[in-house]
């Protein structure tokens with residue numbers, strides 16, 4: 176059985192508790208590895224290592240830090256096949272998707288921040304008799320906590336800017352998908368990242384995660400995950416005055432106007448609904464369609480969705496793999512039941528799938544639901560699975576009202592060829608990210624994050640480097 180260890184001070188270690196947990200392959204429902212179940216002593220040990228490494232790493236030249244990060248990027252790229260297979264087995268996502276998106280993006284994250292740090296500057300403000308200049312220094316030991324949906328992709332999205340800015344890191348991946356974080360630690364060794372600069376703690380959120388939030392030495396927490404856990408972390412960390420960046424849940428509207436480029440919209444909407452089994456915080460789970468187009472869209476969309484092959488993540492032609500865990504599989508099923516109770520009509524999908532030989536895996540057909548009130552629970556709570564609803568609207572104002580009716584505010588997709596409408600709707604939807612005639616088109620320089628219950632703060636580009644540094648202003652009079 177494969178064993179996944181913590182990574183503390185450059186060493187691969189069991190938890191001091193000697194406890195471990197099962198790691199499950201969701202495509203089969205079988206245990207395939209064991210992962211360390213860490214406690215607060217492990218977090219203390221990781222902190223001691225990170226704290227001892229801080230002096231050296233924060234004083235390492237920008238050129239050298241950049242060189243090591245880019246070396247890590249190169250090594251991730253060279254191990255594409257191994258890492259993609261590990262991600263698919265651990266998470267249930269199609270192997271081709273991990274090869275095309277997850278692992279290349281993990282590499283890009285290191286490459287991007289390895290380069291960005293060489294361009295990161297701070298301000299100066301001059302007056303006739305004085306000058307202010309601002310120095311941005313790393314914070315110290317920081318924590319990065321990431322979810323299971325895009326395991327290595329989001330883990331590296333946090334770690335890379337934290338390290339680039341000169342911090343030392345304690346990182347915790349989700350206990351559900353710990354494998355690629357473990358493999359990354361071997362890559363970091365090979366790339367020459369000094370001992371203690373990155374430490375990885377595995378284990379349960381409420382145990383090792385709480386030990387991180389409570390640790391008085393940790394200066395900042397960058398968290399991506401659910402709104403509920405984000406609020407819990409904030410309740411512990413805010414009174415300790417830790418810096419917090421919270422990237423939380425979403426219930427994103429996909430607003431389709433009748434004047435859109437129909438073929439492109441239809442193709443992209445299938446993807447924005449069901450990519451990664453609908454388990455992307457940016458998926459457009461509420462499809463709002465202008466009434467003129469409603470009947471046509473419904474029927475064309477369902478034809479395409481019925482063609483999506485559900486099954487073995489390792490098969491080339493699989494479009495929808497397994498959901499990540501039994502608990503999540505049951506949660507998604509409970510929402511399909513709720514939709515029925517709320518009066519929804521299932522246009523297609525809604526059933527569990529049992530592919531031959533993989534009967535114990537966690538598969539659900541891509542599900543399309545109509546006839547629900549726009550503000551019912553199914554339409555306002557995050558499901559985070561292969562389930563979308565379609566709702567008609569008559570006017571632009573009504574579309575905006577529907578879009579804004581949830582507590583979430585992460586992203587919105589707009590489909591229209593009317594430039595003025597684009598401006599009006601973008602301005603009035605309460606979200607942090609708007610895509611117009613595209614979806615998940617990412618430029619790593621842009622601010623990424625949500626409003627309302629979707630989070631606090633922004634990641635990406637210089638926003639991330641600002642988060643992971645503390646500005647100090649120095650004023651000199653002459």
Ligand code: NAP
Pocket residue numbers: 320321322323324329347348349350351378379380381382383384385388399400401402404405407408422423424425455456557559585625629630
């Ligand atoms: P989650 O349950 O909130 O877990 C996220 C991470 O927090 C995991 O590593 C988890 O560890 C850890 N954790 C759990 N309890 C904790 C605690 N008390 N203290 C500290 N850490 C704790 O979220 P998830 O189910 O993994 O991920 C799905 C959620 O993430 C969805 O809501 C989705 O929208 C959101 N998400 C948001 C973004 C974004 O950019 N806004 C991106 C991706 C996903 P364990 O797994 O070991 O419990």
Ligand code: MG
Pocket residue numbers: 198199200201264265266351352353499
């Ligand atoms: Mg797993």
